[in-house]
Amino acid sequence: MEDKEKLTVLYVDDEDINQFIFIKSFENIFRIITASTIESALEIIENKSATLDAVVSDMSMPKMSGVDFIKLARELASDLTYYILSSNTNNPEIKQAKKENLIRDSSDNH
Numbered sequence: 001m002e003d004k005e006k007l008t009v010l011y012v013d014d015e016d017i018n019q020f021i022f023i024k025s026f027e028n029i030f031r032i033i034t035a036s037t038i039e040s041a042l043e044i045i046e047n048k049s050a051t052l053d054a055v056v057s058d059m060s061m062p063k064m065s066g067v068d069f070i071k072l073a074r075e076l077a078s079d080l081t082y083y084i085l086s087s088n089t090n091n092p093e094i095k096q097a098k099k100e101n102l103i104r105d106s107s108d109n110h
Contacts (some may be wrong), residue, residue, distance in 0.1 A: 007053040012041040047076035059086035
């Protein structure tokens with residue numbers, strides 16, 4: 001697939017190893033931009049939201065949760081699709097964010 005045809009995903013995670021794994025797992029499918037801080041991710045969204053298709057954030061970030069980050073990010077770019085990565089699928093904050101349509105579930109087909 002040509003790079004121009006790939007969707008662009010911003011991946012937000014403060015851990016370098018997780019960024020590496022995400023890139024290696026999806027670089028053939030998506031064009032990937034990474035951010036290791038909430039501040040840099042918000043700056044990318046503010047400056048590049050027109051070229052982004054989705055944002056994937058780790059749930060456990062310094063300073064705030066991934067859900068709180070997405071609430072801020074949606075104020076800058078409400079038309080993007082947002083996802084959370086977490087090993088805790090029973091997290092009440094994530095469940096509430098799904099109910100409020102702040103984030104999409106990977107099982108959503110739309």
